[in-house]
Amino acid sequence: MALSQIMCLDDSYINLCTNESKPDFFYSEDQRLALETLINDGQERFEEYVKTNSIRPFLSELELVQLNRSVELYTCNGDSDAAELSLRYWPERSDYSLPDLDIGWPTSTSRTHIKEIIRKMIVQAQKVIAIVMDLFTDLDIFKDLLDVSFKHKVAVYIMLESAGVPHFLKMCEKAKLRVRSIRGIEFFTHTSKKVCGSQSQKFMFVDGDKAVSGSYSFTWTASKLDRNIITVLSGQAMDAFDKLFKDMYVMSNAVNLHKINLDTEPKPEPAFQTAPVLLPSATVALKLINPKYALVCSNHTPSKKDTAKIESFKQMKACQRFH
Template sequence: MAESQLMCMEDGLMPAAVPESRPQFYYSEQQRVAIERLLTKGDGAFKSLLKDENGQDFLSAREIKAITSTFVKYPNEENDGEASTSHAKREDSGSMRSTYWPQMSDTDVPPLDIGWPSSGLFKGVTRVSVYTHPPKDSGPHIKEVVRKLIQESCKVVAIVMDVLTDLQILRDLFDASKRGVPVYIVLDLQGAPHFLDMCNRLQVGAKDLQNVRTRTVKGVGLNLSMGRIPGNVHSKYMLIDGDKVMFGTYSFSWSSSRMDRNMITVMSGQVVDFYDNDFRELYAISDKLDLFKEFHLSKPQTGTLARAAVPKRPLAATSRFQVNLGDASRGDLKVPAHKYHNPKYLLALGQIPGPSEPLQDFLDKMVPPDPGQQDLENPTEELENITPVSSQTGKKKSKKLKTLTFNTKRKKKGKKDTTSNEVIEENAANPSDETPKNTLTRDETQDTPKKKKTGFWCLFKKS
């Protein structure tokens, strides 16, 4: 309904009349009354009314024939038994059809359930290619361009068309469906029977229609007091993969590609977003055309395949990179060997690498022992594992320490003096110790055997 028509329904609001000379002129109440006279009393009464009101005859002979042949009256609910029952229920509830003006639709919006590519913020530079029939400048045929776009599609094919009856194009669409490409088709309501007829000639099967969704949409139409004049859908475009669009005057029919003069435009870039939104709107207001029901086919099963039962994951994971302790009270829980024997953890716990132990024993060893209750069964082994040997020399009275320090100097031509400090620690042998306690400490520079002999000779010479 036009905006000027809606403004006439507002209470106490009478908009200013827009003359026909202005481009804003769209709706005329005089023309609406004349059309109702045409539908009720015929063409003669229609022309006489316009002559009495000094109006112009605004309908051609073709339009008069189309209006009178497509006019649909509102159903008379009082004559139909079932309709009268529903009418009585509506009167009991106190609701009337003329007062029902919902803010939102009371039906669910049909989803694009087989997939739709996400539109990005930027689709690149806009590129335009124009093709005509007959071809110009040795260009390809219009039908060749359309079929090539369908055959090269990989994401989605969305079509809005008034007539779709070309057998080759239909085969390309069903082949794309077999490849797994979603195919959405929105047809004009009056062109849907011809589409079904051509699909029946192709003998389509369930596999052909698995990724095809077909719906019908009506034109804007004109609502009158006694009925409605339906309109047609003359939009003709096709979206490919969400980044290309083909639009023009070409209908997907044999006669349009052979006998009519047409022009199409293939565009890519930001202009595709407009056609993307327009297709979503048309798809939302369209009616479902179930091809499986029309051709008496059973829908293929699309459920997930049955999988083998997988055992539940244990409370304690034993993966290589993660250890989940889980229930610490379980005695049979094992810590992975690569964790237990890792030197990084053994240094912190003071343990010796060995076979894996139960978790409870492992957790007990993580608690630091009490200094007053240390196990002294093997004090020498404990001292070697926990503390360095040099820190315990003051506590052992049986050990003796001798330190000899000497300097060695050698001079060579063209080289600097080199000085090396050597400290020799000799521990007296203790028969109770199982391991030798003689250590030799030097600086980072390694002395040759000749240098060692020179150092000892100087030492004895001085003494």
């Protein structure tokens, strides 16, 4: 159970406002309801629900197919309200009692979610991020990479298994990244034929001094449904990841992101604001009051007394110039 889930069970816990842009973002009620729609009503209704509720598409085409194929009918033995199980809060049904490890076992009540670890490593990167992955369709991680690439000028290299490239390209928008594809070991025959394995290695190499490796893929289903384990490494082991990535980079093929059909983003309409009324300064106010400047103000009609003063002032100036 993730730490963010454990904290939500505490009655005294104040749930801080978070969103998809933050690494500790884990649960989305919108996504849960969309997934319920997919499982119960199919992909077409799911897409309608996502569009109607302005939910960012979080499942790739591959994940949609896999989820539809894996749907099973759940029956709860002896439970009369089994149909309402999906509406119940998960700890009531999903918690299991711990096994009786009578000779001792360390107490651990929470853990940090793998995706949170990945995202924090990305947002904290300062120099370079090198990724080797089989599937990459997670929009949250992709946006994190775009942010560090554009805003913090971190170099980002992504190497994907060849079969996963089309799914990645469907997710892509405008990006300044280096993306390449790679396959497994090739076996050639004397008859000019070959077979090729798949790229099973998955790791992320950050700033030359940190790496995370394991079974975790950068997908929504890996984050929410699959069981995974990762190892976070530092120290001398980084030399091996450094060399491995460079060797694989030489053997990989470039993926041209410029050939992707990109939809132009709509320009936001300008927000019209009422201009504030500026109060006249003391100097301007003095000029408006003084008869000498009264004719400057178009809305002011001078009185006979003011007109006489102005004519007298003009005559005095004329006499001074004459003498």
